[in-house]
Amino acid sequence: MATRRDRFETERKIFIEHIRSLGLRQTGQRELIMKTFLSTEEHLTIEDLHRLVQKHDPTVGHTTVYRTLKLLTEAGLAREVRFGDNKTYFEHHYNHEHHDHMICTQCGRVIEFYSEAIENLQEKMAEKFNFRPTHHSLRMWGICVDCQAREAEVHTAPSGAQPRVRVRSAIRK
Amino acid sequence: MATRRDRFETERKIFIEHIRSLGLRQTGQRELIMKTFLSTEEHLTIEDLHRLVQKHDPTVGHTTVYRTLKLLTEAGLAREVRFGDNKTYFEHHYNHEHHDHMICTQCGRVIEFYSEAIENLQEKMAEKFNFRPTHHSLRMWGICVDCQAREAEVHTAPSGAQPRVRVRSAIRK
DNA sequence: TTGATTGCAAAGCATTTGCATGCTA
DNA sequence: TAGCATGCAAATGCTTTGCAATCAA
Numbered sequence: 001m002a003t004r005r006d007r008f009e010t011e012r013k014i015f016i017e018h019i020r021s022l023g024l025r026q027t028g029q030r031e032l033i034m035k036t037f038l039s040t041e042e043h044l045t046i047e048d049l050h051r052l053v054q055k056h057d058p059t060v061g062h063t064t065v066y067r068t069l070k071l072l073t074e075a076g077l078a079r080e081v082r083f084g085d086n087k088t089y090f091e092h093h094y095n096h097e098h099h100d101h102m103i104c105t106q107c108g109r110v111i112e113f114y115s116e117a118i119e120n121l122q123e124k125m126a127e128k129f130n131f132r133p134t135h136h137s138l139r140m141w142g143i144c145v146d147c148q149a150r151e152a153e154v155h156t157a158p159s160g161a162q163p164r165v166r167v168r169s170a171i172r173k
Numbered sequence: 174m175a176t177r178r179d180r181f182e183t184e185r186k187i188f189i190e191h192i193r194s195l196g197l198r199q200t201g202q203r204e205l206i207m208k209t210f211l212s213t214e215e216h217l218t219i220e221d222l223h224r225l226v227q228k229h230d231p232t233v234g235h236t237t238v239y240r241t242l243k244l245l246t247e248a249g250l251a252r253e254v255r256f257g258d259n260k261t262y263f264e265h266h267y268n269h270e271h272h273d274h275m276i277c278t279q280c281g282r283v284i285e286f287y288s289e290a291i292e293n294l295q296e297k298m299a300e301k302f303n304f305r306p307t308h309h310s311l312r313m314w315g316i317c318v319d320c321q322a323r324e325a326e327v328h329t330a331p332s333g334a335q336p337r338v339r340v341r342s343a344i345r346k
Numbered sequence: 347t348t349g350a351t352t353g354c355a356a357a358g359c360a361t362t363t364g365c366a367t368g369c370t371a
Numbered sequence: 372t373a374g375c376a377t378g379c380a381a382a383t384g385c386t387t388t389g390c391a392a393t394c395a396a
Contacts (some may be wrong), residue, residue, distance in 0.1 A: 008358065029376080066360095115298055129317075130317075133313045140299060141308055145302070235350060236354060259384085259385080261386090
């Protein structure tokens with residue numbers, strides 16, 4: 001059974017191999033940024049990751065984070081996602097099955113989902129237009145369960161309503 | 174039967190009503206920008222629209238185009254779309270049924286499509302997570318028919334291959 | 347006349363690039 | 372030692388804002 005540690009080592013090897021294959025160099029900054037990225041499960045912006053990285057080494061600049069995230073993406077370990085707030089988020093990509101997103105416009109929570117049936121219909125649709133798809137993106141915006149509950153609470157008890165959940169990642173304006 | 178002119182008049186009235194309801198004013202610039210936008214069927218960027226508007230009145234600034242497009246969007250006549258090239262495109266929204274997009278990454282052609290079945294499955298998916306969706310966006314990137322043909326031509330007759338179609342709107346880098 | 351509108355210039359943001367310095371291999 | 376990597380500052384590209392002059396109602 002693959003442990004968290006196994007997966008990390010596998011992804012680390014892929015990253016190093018990617019760097020080597022391009023004739024580039026392993027550096028402390030790249031190692032730190034990769035490690036930090038791989039040890040999260042959130043949807044992170046560059047700014048988020050930069051902040052996390054700086055906790056371990058305040059001298060790392062944002063430029064390097066940008067450049068390293070590009071390498072991680074090329075290596076197939078990261079994937080760019082956009083949720084409509086003009087920020088680029090990054091999520092894990094290696095061995096993560098393809099999925100789509102529901103985004104709560106109230107609290108920013110991101111729900112990942114996958115539907116074989118939708119995928120199939122998309123393929124069919126593409127065929128209909130003789131379109132050869134390479135990738136796609138399906139996003140739904142709306143209100144998540146908890147925010148619906150919160151809304152209801154506000155209506156019945158305006159003063160004491162408290163958020164019930166800690167959201168995975170908020171969309172910041 | 175509704176003519177093109179009828180539709181224009183209807184949309185014009187909606188725009189004017191929207192402006193009035195906010196206590197704002199009708200101006201020559203707003204009229205011109207609205208007219209120009211309504212008389213296209215393309216996916217336009219602000220820059221595109223600004224260029225078109227300036228053909229009739231070179232003194233109109235881009236700021237006014239931004240502000241007027243915002244009003245048109247609020248009024249329900251325009252809708253923002255993004256195709257992944259970091260530009261905001263605008264398309265007609267009033268009385269245009271909801272649709273999704275296939276984007277050719279070769280020539281930039283945009284194909285609009287609609288699938289009742291996909292919409293239904295999305296609703297079902299949302300229900301499963303108790304998510305209350307307000308809107309969504311489905312985009313597929315890939316190669317369109319004509320670019321597939323062009324590819325084939327290049328392989329068999331490298332020198333004389335010519336684009337066969339005029340694309341609706343190219344994605345500019 | 348009042349206050350919204352306009353266009354310019356400048357500011358904001360996220361992201362990228364130029365470059366001198368530092369560091370890996 | 373060669374030349375890639377880094378971080379800063381500056382540049383970029385799109386969009387928004389401040390402001391004085393202009394114009395609709």
